[in-house]
Amino acid sequence: MAMIELRQLSKAYGAVTALSNLDLSVPEACLYGLLGPNGAGKTTTLRILATLLAPDSGSVVVDGVDALQHPREVRRLLGYVAQEVAIDKILSGRELLQLQGDLYHLKRSDRDHRIDDLIDRLGMEAWIDRRCGTYSGGMRRRLDLAAGLLHRPRLLVLDEPTVGLDIESRSAIWQLLNQLVEAGTSVLLSSHYLEEIEVLADRMAIIDAGMVIAEGTPADLKQRLGGDRVTLRVREFSDAQEAARVRSVLEPIEGVREVVINRAQGFSLNLVIEGESVIGRLRDSLEGAGLPVFALAQSRPSLDDVYLQATGRTLMDAELAIAGQRDLKQEKRQSMR
Amino acid sequence: MPPPAQAPGALAELTQETLALTRRLFLQLIRRPSTLVAGVLQPLIWLILFGALFANAPEGLLPGGMSYGRFLGAGVIVFTAFSAALNAGLPVMFDREFGFLNRLLVAPLRSRSSIVLSSVIYITALSLVQSLAIMMTASLLGYGWPGAAGLVLVMVTLLLLVFAVTALSLGLAFALPGHIELIAVIFVANLPLLFASTALAPLSFMPPWLGWLAALNPLTFAIEPIRAAYSGPLDLSAVLLEAPYGNLTGETCLLILLVLTIGLFLLIRPLLNRKLS
Numbered sequence: 001m002a003m004i005e006l007r008q009l010s011k012a013y014g015a016v017t018a019l020s021n022l023d024l025s026v027p028e029a030c031l032y033g034l035l036g037p038n039g040a041g042k043t044t045t046l047r048i049l050a051t052l053l054a055p056d057s058g059s060v061v062v063d064g065v066d067a068l069q070h071p072r073e074v075r076r077l078l079g080y081v082a083q084e085v086a087i088d089k090i091l092s093g094r095e096l097l098q099l100q101g102d103l104y105h106l107k108r109s110d111r112d113h114r115i116d117d118l119i120d121r122l123g124m125e126a127w128i129d130r131r132c133g134t135y136s137g138g139m140r141r142r143l144d145l146a147a148g149l150l151h152r153p154r155l156l157v158l159d160e161p162t163v164g165l166d167i168e169s170r171s172a173i174w175q176l177l178n179q180l181v182e183a184g185t186s187v188l189l190s191s192h193y194l195e196e197i198e199v200l201a202d203r204m205a206i207i208d209a210g211m212v213i214a215e216g217t218p219a220d221l222k223q224r225l226g227g228d229r230v231t232l233r234v235r236e237f238s239d240a241q242e243a244a245r246v247r248s249v250l251e252p253i254e255g256v257r258e259v260v261i262n263r264a265q266g267f268s269l270n271l272v273i274e275g276e277s278v279i280g281r282l283r284d285s286l287e288g289a290g291l292p293v294f295a296l297a298q299s300r301p302s303l304d305d306v307y308l309q310a311t312g313r314t315l316m317d318a319e320l321a322i323a324g325q326r327d328l329k330q331e332k333r334q335s336m337r
Numbered sequence: 338m339p340p341p342a343q344a345p346g347a348l349a350e351l352t353q354e355t356l357a358l359t360r361r362l363f364l365q366l367i368r369r370p371s372t373l374v375a376g377v378l379q380p381l382i383w384l385i386l387f388g389a390l391f392a393n394a395p396e397g398l399l400p401g402g403m404s405y406g407r408f409l410g411a412g413v414i415v416f417t418a419f420s421a422a423l424n425a426g427l428p429v430m431f432d433r434e435f436g437f438l439n440r441l442l443v444a445p446l447r448s449r450s451s452i453v454l455s456s457v458i459y460i461t462a463l464s465l466v467q468s469l470a471i472m473m474t475a476s477l478l479g480y481g482w483p484g485a486a487g488l489v490l491v492m493v494t495l496l497l498l499v500f501a502v503t504a505l506s507l508g509l510a511f512a513l514p515g516h517i518e519l520i521a522v523i524f525v526a527n528l529p530l531l532f533a534s535t536a537l538a539p540l541s542f543m544p545p546w547l548g549w550l551a552a553l554n555p556l557t558f559a560i561e562p563i564r565a566a567y568s569g570p571l572d573l574s575a576v577l578l579e580a581p582y583g584n585l586t587g588e589t590c591l592l593i594l595l596v597l598t599i600g601l602f603l604l605i606r607p608l609l610n611r612k613l614s
Contacts, residue, residue: 050443075445086436090365102357103444105350
């Protein structure tokens with residue numbers, strides 16, 4: 001059975017569509033990544049899962065429980081770490097965790113024992129009894145992660161858990177997430193860092209404009225693109241004429257696709273090859289034409305390529321396009337009760 | 338507010354979450370005591386300065402030949418509790434604005450009434466402590482002290498007023514868009530309600546239009562029973578206020594406060610339900 005089943009989820013804020021018939025299925029004991037630019041609908045999806053927001057239509061089932069019918073049960077089995085960490089500056093980290101434990105009705109002895117355990121695992125001993133107001137971004141995020149884990153949820157939902165964090169905090173969080181999944185917890189995290197999804201996720205979905213547009217394991221998604229990316233030069237700085245000649249030699253070779261002349265890179269050639277053997281054939285053909293290879297770089301397709309293929313633009317372009325359209329004031333009002 | 342749950346341990350869970358939320362409010366108060374200090378200091382200054390202002394007023398000017406200091410005492414006690422309760426919505430508003438409320442709403446609270454309940458417990462305790470501090474100061478200034486029965490009457494009256502005003506403030510905290518607006522409303526409501534009551538002067542001193550306002554002002558219904566508790570043997574059936582629309586006994590005053598409290602809680606209930614669901 002899947003840990004999360006989202007069916008035909010739609011949500012609009014006024015005239016702005018955040019989600020449009022989104023379907024998502026997250027298996028149990030899996031670290032699942034949601035990749036997409038800011039404004040793609042990631043946060044809205046996670047807020048609906050956390051029962052903070054009701055969808056306009058669609059169904060939400062978490063661990064077999066209908067979240068719209070039985071929100072309290074879902075709250076019990078889910079830990080939610082929001083993007084904007086809300087902490088009480090006047091309380092110490094330990095007091096905040098104690099409050100959190102009481103809100104989940106833990107027994108006092110259990111509660112304090114678990115708090116000590118999490119302080120240890122997240123490396124918080126040195127500052128946990130200081131007031132939260134003095135914490136850095138990384139400390140806050142670790143504290144918030146501890147708060148989300150205190151009741152030992154079967155599902156942990158994290159909204160961009162490492163955005164803007166120092167390396168130490170980030171690796172502490174990554175390590176803990178891996179341990180959790182090994183111990184059987186399901187983790188759903190959103191990110192707009194390709195690297196984070198690449199390193200962490202067992203499975204992933206790409207979200208764009210409120211829809212899932214690609215889904216699978218990161219390796220699968222890259223495999224589906226097929227072929228390695230090759231950049232090739234016959235001279236350090238070539239010219240248009242020579243590049244065109246090289247292309248005419250390359251194009252007929254079997255297993256070579258999408259040959260593009262890259263003017264910005266000194267008329268180098270970008271192409272996709274099917275299989276390793278193509279490289280040898282390619283070198284021979286060019287040699288035969290009197291255009292021996294000067295430099296050749298080969299790479300596996302990256303998640304950025306996957307994203308480009310799925311949406312027709314790079315993740316960075318998508319972020320830039322969306323940055324101008326968002327109404328942050330409106331979003332803040334939406335998140336306020 | 339959601340219906341009370343019947344599951345086993347419901348009461349224990351409700352107690353646990355309410356106490357934890359109340360504890361947080363008190364920790365905030367202890368670590369940032371300026372609210373507490375200002376809440377005692379302001380009425381204290383009223384008591385001392387205003388008391389001195391009319392210290393030489395002719396004898397027998399006030400009903401029953403009361404000294405002005407003693408007359409003012411009841412008004413300032415009520416004003417203290419009222420001001421404190423009026424601020425009840427501020428912590429809730431900040432939690433809304435900073436997203437801390439979302440943390441509470443993600444948790445499987447037995448009932449979200451515990452969020453409201455913890456505010457009521459906190460602000461009641463705070464305003465009673467502040468009022469007691471003022472009562473003790475007034476007593477040191479020679480403005481008297483109610484007897485044991487009188488003290489009970491003072492506490493009951495203050496409780497009713499505090500509940501009503503807390504309900505109002507919590508309602509505003511969920512209805513208004515931000516803390517700036519809430520503070521503005523508190524600021525505007527505070528002093529006019531004090532002046533248009535019998536806190537500083539009896540009804541007989543006022544022009545008819547102000548007398549009407551004062552006789553409709555809920556603060557007046559709290560001030561008069563407390564003033565009575567200070568001025569001798571307790572008789573709740575005695576006429577305490579000769580309002581333009583008729584005579585009010587102590588019992589009537591308390592009854593009006595009770596109805597007001599219940600009415601306000603019923604009034605804000607749909608709003609809280611909507612905001613916390």
